[in-house]
Amino acid sequence: MNLAAANNESLAEFSNVLIYSAMAVYTLAFLAHIAEWTFGSRSKVGRTAAALTANGTAAAPKIQVARKGGGAAVLERPKVVTRSSTGARDVPDGPGAAGGDQQGDMYGRIAVSLTALAFLIEAAGVVTRAISVQRAPWGNMYEFSTTFSTVAVGAYLVFLLAGKNVRWIGLPLVTTVLLDLGIAVTWLYTESDQLVPALHSYWLWIHVSTAIFCGAVFYLGAVATLLYLFRDSYENKLASGGNPGSFARSVLERLPAAASLDKFAYRINAAIFPLWTFTIIAGAIWAGDAWGRYWGWDAKEVWSFITWVAYAAYLHARATAGWKGRKAAYIALIAFACFLFNYYGVNLFVNSLHGYAGV
Amino acid sequence: MSKTETTTETPDAAREAGQEAGDLGSAGEQLSTAPQERAVPGSFGGRRAPGPAGALAWGFRETAGWIRWFWRQLTSMRVALILLFLLSLGAIPGSLIPQNSVDEVKVRTWKTNNEFWTPVFEKLQLFDVYSSVWFSAIYILLFVSLIGCIVPRTWQFTGQLRGRPPGAPKRLTRLPVYATWRTEAGPEEVREAALALLRKRRFRAHVAGDAVASEKGYLREVGNLLFHVALIVMLVAFAAGQLFKSEGGKLIVEGDGFANTLTQYDDFKSGSLFDVENLAPFSFTLDQFTGTYEPSGPQKGTARTYEAAVTYAEGAEGKDRKAVIRVNEPLEIDGSRVYLLAHGYAPVVTVRDGKGQVVHKAAVPLLPIDNNVSSTGVIKVMDGYRNKDGKKEQLGFPAFFVPTYAGKGHGQMFSQFPALVFPALNLSAYHGSLGVDSGVPQNVYQLDTRKMKPFKDAKGEVFKQTLLPGETMKLPGGAGSITFEKEIKEWASFQVSQQPGNGLALAGAVAAITGLVGSLFIQRRRVWVRAVRGEDGVTVVEMAGLGRNESARLPEELAELAASLNTKAPTAPDPEPSEAVPAEGAEK
Ligand code: HEM
Numbered sequence: 001m002n003l004a005a006a007n008n009e010s011l012a013e014f015s016n017v018l019i020y021s022a023m024a025v026y027t028l029a030f031l032a033h034i035a036e037w038t039f040g041s042r043s044k045v046g047r048t049a050a051a052l053t054a055n056g057t058a059a060a061p062k063i064q065v066a067r068k069g070g071g072a073a074v075l076e077r078p079k080v081v082t083r084s085s086t087g088a089r090d091v092p093d094g095p096g097a098a099g100g101d102q103q104g105d106m107y108g109r110i111a112v113s114l115t116a117l118a119f120l121i122e123a124a125g126v127v128t129r130a131i132s133v134q135r136a137p138w139g140n141m142y143e144f145s146t147t148f149s150t151v152a153v154g155a156y157l158v159f160l161l162a163g164k165n166v167r168w169i170g171l172p173l174v175t176t177v178l179l180d181l182g183i184a185v186t187w188l189y190t191e192s193d194q195l196v197p198a199l200h201s202y203w204l205w206i207h208v209s210t211a212i213f214c215g216a217v218f219y220l221g222a223v224a225t226l227l228y229l230f231r232d233s234y235e236n237k238l239a240s241g242g243n244p245g246s247f248a249r250s251v252l253e254r255l256p257a258a259a260s261l262d263k264f265a266y267r268i269n270a271a272i273f274p275l276w277t278f279t280i281i282a283g284a285i286w287a288g289d290a291w292g293r294y295w296g297w298d299a300k301e302v303w304s305f306i307t308w309v310a311y312a313a314y315l316h317a318r319a320t321a322g323w324k325g326r327k328a329a330y331i332a333l334i335a336f337a338c339f340l341f342n343y344y345g346v347n348l349f350v351n352s353l354h355g356y357a358g359v
Numbered sequence: 360m361s362k363t364e365t366t367t368e369t370p371d372a373a374r375e376a377g378q379e380a381g382d383l384g385s386a387g388e389q390l391s392t393a394p395q396e397r398a399v400p401g402s403f404g405g406r407r408a409p410g411p412a413g414a415l416a417w418g419f420r421e422t423a424g425w426i427r428w429f430w431r432q433l434t435s436m437r438v439a440l441i442l443l444f445l446l447s448l449g450a451i452p453g454s455l456i457p458q459n460s461v462d463e464v465k466v467r468t469w470k471t472n473n474e475f476w477t478p479v480f481e482k483l484q485l486f487d488v489y490s491s492v493w494f495s496a497i498y499i500l501l502f503v504s505l506i507g508c509i510v511p512r513t514w515q516f517t518g519q520l521r522g523r524p525p526g527a528p529k530r531l532t533r534l535p536v537y538a539t540w541r542t543e544a545g546p547e548e549v550r551e552a553a554l555a556l557l558r559k560r561r562f563r564a565h566v567a568g569d570a571v572a573s574e575k576g577y578l579r580e581v582g583n584l585l586f587h588v589a590l591i592v593m594l595v596a597f598a599a600g601q602l603f604k605s606e607g608g609k610l611i612v613e614g615d616g617f618a619n620t621l622t623q624y625d626d627f628k629s630g631s632l633f634d635v636e637n638l639a640p641f642s643f644t645l646d647q648f649t650g651t652y653e654p655s656g657p658q659k660g661t662a663r664t665y666e667a668a669v670t671y672a673e674g675a676e677g678k679d680r681k682a683v684i685r686v687n688e689p690l691e692i693d694g695s696r697v698y699l700l701a702h703g704y705a706p707v708v709t710v711r712d713g714k715g716q717v718v719h720k721a722a723v724p725l726l727p728i729d730n731n732v733s734s735t736g737v738i739k740v741m742d743g744y745r746n747k748d749g750k751k752e753q754l755g756f757p758a759f760f761v762p763t764y765a766g767k768g769h770g771q772m773f774s775q776f777p778a779l780v781f782p783a784l785n786l787s788a789y790h791g792s793l794g795v796d797s798g799v800p801q802n803v804y805q806l807d808t809r810k811m812k813p814f815k816d817a818k819g820e821v822f823k824q825t826l827l828p829g830e831t832m833k834l835p836g837g838a839g840s841i842t843f844e845k846e847i848k849e850w851a852s853f854q855v856s857q858q859p860g861n862g863l864a865l866a867g868a869v870a871a872i873t874g875l876v877g878s879l880f881i882q883r884r885r886v887w888v889r890a891v892r893g894e895d896g897v898t899v900v901e902m903a904g905l906g907r908n909e910s911a912r913l914p915e916e917l918a919e920l921a922a923s924l925n926t927k928a929p930t931a932p933d934p935e936p937s938e939a940v941p942a943e944g945a946e947k
Pocket of ligand 1: 309311312315316318319391392393434435436439443501502506583587590878
């Protein structure tokens with residue numbers, strides 16, 4: 001064994017340590033989020049629920065006419081009044097996980113800080129892995145999984161930094177990141193190694209990085225869609241005078257309004273769809289170079305195509321009478337399930353040319 | 360709008376909604392060119408006049424009506440959605456069941472393992488999903504629907520471009536974003552300023568009545584249409600590629616050449632409209648193949664690079680040119696692409712007869728059977744050999760080759776490393792008839808021993824020996840010899856494919872993405888500015904915006920526009936402390 005190899009192996013081991021550390025910190029973040037939600041449930045959210053009910057039944061839009069102040073009003077900008085479109089419920093967003101509770105909010109902040117810390121550690125783990133193998137860290141499912149969750153958390157943090165109201169996604173995100181990493185280190189772990197010649201291509205960087213990015217951000221969209229479905233039925237129940245269970249009440253009540261969740265999910269899916277299209281095309285070009293045909297109905301190609309068509313169907317559904325709202329949301333979830341299957345299912349159960357990337 | 364009047368009895372919310380639709384009227388119309396869901400007529404024909412002429416006319420009207428109905432259904436958004444669904448559903452079986460187009464061997468294995476299902480699957484064309492009748496039906500319907508959708512939408516859109524943005528709805532307060540203020544400036548003046556402002560921001564704007572109507576973001580529709588057209592372009596390119604493509608494989612030993620004609624291929628496949636005449640006339644020679652491998656570590660032996668250095672010539676008398684073909688870097692010659700697929704070793708052997716005369720000297724390509732390129736094959740001597748009785752015979756030497764030998768007595772003879780570190784060749788020998796004349800196609804890498812007899816060693820076992828480069832194996836009984844020459848060549852196999860339409864497909868793909876970006880990131884929106892003199896003589900300015908989706912940017916944009924306009928038409932002090940209600944007062 002030569003020196004360079006030894007060096008690489010110790011780096012790879014260091015990378016593993018970093019990934020385990022990241023998991024530990026994510027676990028703390030998870031606990032902090034739980035604390036946030038728990039404290040939040042004790043706070044006085046009842047009043048918002050009442051407000052909600054009142055608003056939900058009387059769908060009459062409240063229009064305030066902008067009013068100017070006193071004489072100094074000349075310099076004041078005219079106010080813009082917005083209201084949601086026809087038929088939409090005018091429901092305000094929930095107060096967030098902490099539910100206005102100060103202690104809960106503190107735990108929420110701690111959770112976010114821990115998540116950011118874990119993100120940095122995990123990112124360092126991915127980078128050291130990349131250095132240890134001297135290539136892009138996307139050669140097998142283990143590397144794919146770690147990068148995937150890093151990017152998902154990174155996207156979430158970017159949304160937070162941009163001042164978007166996304167803290168509600170923290171708990172589900174951290175939970176699934178832990179799941180993803182757990183699966184990665186227990187079942188998918190592969191010794192760090194280099195790539196076979198077929199993977200030597202700059203298309204690897206382009207195609208795989210965009211695929212990971214699309215998946216990670218689609219994932220955020222899918223979480224929002226799922227929460228939308230829950231929150232929407234909760235709002236429906238309130239609007240029709242029903243009485244949701246106390247757990248649903250406590251948890252769902254603190255989420256953003258169904259309309260906001262839906263919009264968030266739509267924006268994400270719509271923004272990522274062109275990139276996903278590009279990913280498939282880049283993959284086709286690469287396949288053309290590597291295998292002599294740009295499209296050969298290989299299992300991986302088929303499922304990317306299915307995912308693409310499913311997301312196209314989702315976007316279509318949103319422009320089709322009778323398909324907006326919940327039905328479109330189901331399609332979006334199916335589309336993301338296709339993405340997941342393409343990743344786990346095809347790699348593990350289906351024989352595919354792409355299989356040589358190693359489990 | 361008459362609807363609003365007749366539904367006064369309905370509850371508040373419903374009336375509100377109804378009123379809104381009425382109020383927005385044409386203002387909200389055609390903000391997209393999506394086909395409207397139209398009511399389906401129950402009867403097409405009307406009354407049927409007596410007599411055959413009447414029946415004929417009725418039949419004609421009825422048929423035309425049904426055709427129109429069917430067409431409307433097909434080109435509706437709902438059916439497009441269903442077809443998209445079916446398309447993705449239909450693609451699934453092809454990824455789970457082995458496909459002829461991907462791997463025929465696997466299909467055969469599957470069939471022998473599942474004999475019961477085979478006839479059913481064959482009936483359903485499940486081994487050829489992507490060329491099956493039902494899959495084709497789905498995508499053809501989808502694309503017919505697509506064309507049927509694009510054409511009218513394009514007309515409608517050009518109509519919108521030639522027309523002007525619709526005038527302001529009666530009640531601007533009903534719109535999703537709204538702003539208002541009172542100003543001392545006259546209504547004319549405000550409208551002029553608004554017109555200039557909106558035009559500067561590249562809205563298409565005009566004055567209609569007491570308000571300025573404007574619209575922006577037409578590129579969204581352009582992008583959407585471009586995207587859908589690009590889908591058609593890609594489909595056409597793909598179909599053309601499938602019909603006209605050709606694909607052939609060829610194994611070449613270092614130093615040998617290949618000319619692109621049908622007879623030179625080891626195997627060849629082509630699309631149904633392919634014509635042999637279309638094979639591009641070129642030739643190339645494999646000068647050298649180089650493989651490098653990880654020398655140590657846990658990944659020892661993993662391939663790092665494969666390179667085939669070739670000399671090629673375009674056309675019949677083209678100039679010789681050098682090129683290197685790598686795994687991801689095919690060589691493109693005259694519209695054909697040459698891919699490097701696989702490689703292996705071709706030991707050079709010399710076979711001599713009993714008199715010491717050379718009867719056969721060749722590099723024999725052997726097929727790798729493991730990652731360290733342990734290889735097997737057969738050296739066949741077809742003619743020129745005579746045994747010691749002077750009778751013509753054929754020889755066959757099943758060969759096992761390892762590029763890196765572990766050494767005698769070190770377990771089985773499997774290669775330790777893929778590169779030529781310590782090559783060794785194990786041979787056994789047969790004589791008789793190779794059976795090549797029987798007309799049955801033969802695998803060059805296997806020996807048909809039905810008409811052959813092995814040479815035997817002293818113990819009566821098949822004569823066998825492991826040779827190092829330069830060594831010679833003497834056949835028993837002075838039957839001749841075979842020499843494992845020091846020179847060991849490598850071979851590489853290539854795939855030559857020709858697929859027209861690639862450029863078109865790429866252009867379609869680029870257009871599709873461009874269109875999508877335009878379609879999804881550009882907001883199409885309308886802004887109206889109404890300026891009316893109120894009862895107290897002060898001008899009331901109202902601004903409102905309407906977008907396709909509820910955009911976060913629309914309120915911001917309107918706020919900005921309002922602020923700009925506000926500098927031209929400054930806010931007047933409140934006439935009285937009580938609340939001003941310009942929204943209702945502004946209505947005429
Ligand atoms: C080949 C299959 C098709 C695919 C992959 C596809 C894909 C898409 C996508 C991704 C969008 C979203 C862009 C946006 O929201 O602006 C879209 C929009 C649209 N598509 Fe398709 N489409 C297909 C077929 C069709 C067909 C057959 C029709 C006609 C019935 C159609 C009509 C439309 C319309 C009207 C929109 C715009 C909706 C809107 O204004 O939001 N598409 N399509």
